[in-house]
Amino acid sequence: MGVVETECPRNGPQVGVLAVVWRDGEVLLARRKNPPQAGAWGFPGGGVHWGEGLAEAAERELMEETGVHARAVHLLPPLEQVSKEEDGAPNAHWILVPVACAYESGEPTAADDALDAGWFDPESLPQPICQGLDRVVGETMPSIGGIVF
Numbered sequence: 001m002g003v004v005e006t007e008c009p010r011n012g013p014q015v016g017v018l019a020v021v022w023r024d025g026e027v028l029l030a031r032r033k034n035p036p037q038a039g040a041w042g043f044p045g046g047g048v049h050w051g052e053g054l055a056e057a058a059e060r061e062l063m064e065e066t067g068v069h070a071r072a073v074h075l076l077p078p079l080e081q082v083s084k085e086e087d088g089a090p091n092a093h094w095i096l097v098p099v100a101c102a103y104e105s106g107e108p109t110a111a112d113d114a115l116d117a118g119w120f121d122p123e124s125l126p127q128p129i130c131q132g133l134d135r136v137v138g139e140t141m142p143s144i145g146g147i148v149f
Contacts, residue, residue, distance in 0.1 A: 013093040017054055018043035018079075019062035020140050021070045023103040026119035027137055029126065030065050033113045036083040036092045042130030043098065044068075044114065058099035066108040066117045070101035076139065079132040098136045 020043055021028040030044045044065040048057040055072035062068055076098040083092040108117035120126060122137050 013080075013095050015048045016046055016094050016096045017048060017058040017061060018045035018096055018098040018136070019058040019070065019072075019101050020076065020098050020136060021062065021068065021101045021103050022140065022142055023119060025142065026121055027125075027141075028062075028066065028068060028103075028108060029118065029120050029129075029133075030108070030110065030114035031116040031126075032130065033115045036081065036094075037130045039115070040128045040130045041120075041126045042133055043136070044117070045096070046113070054097050054099060058101060062101065064112040065110070065114040066106070067111060068106040068108055069104040071104060072099045072101050074100040076100060076136060079136070081131055096132070098140075100140055 019028075028044065029041045031041050032038050044062045045058065046061045046065070048054060052060070054075060058072045059070065062070055079096040079098065081092070081094045081096060082090055085091050108119065110117045122141050125133070125137070
């Protein structure tokens, strides 16, 4: 059996961060403007710039997308997202690192590549949600012994 070659337009997966912020029992989510998963609700986040640390990227993306200030305190287990065309060819490959952040100030206002943003009760999340969001919410929910920050 021969090796199947696929073109990789970016020389490998892209690395992104997700800012996970809780306040008063609610989690901050943003509705995505751009693919992949455009229109779905997820954590504010995006690509890590060359030379930028994961914590710094999470704080920057959070501020750019929502206007909320928070301090990155803990890296969580990564998520992997591979989007494919109808023929099965990959069109996006991301390694996403959720970063637990301690809320400092600000009220969410959609900006940059977010269509909307707000605080949500984990028991009634808006739909549709991004792949992996439910896992991260469950792992970090303060009321069930999640990460304390």
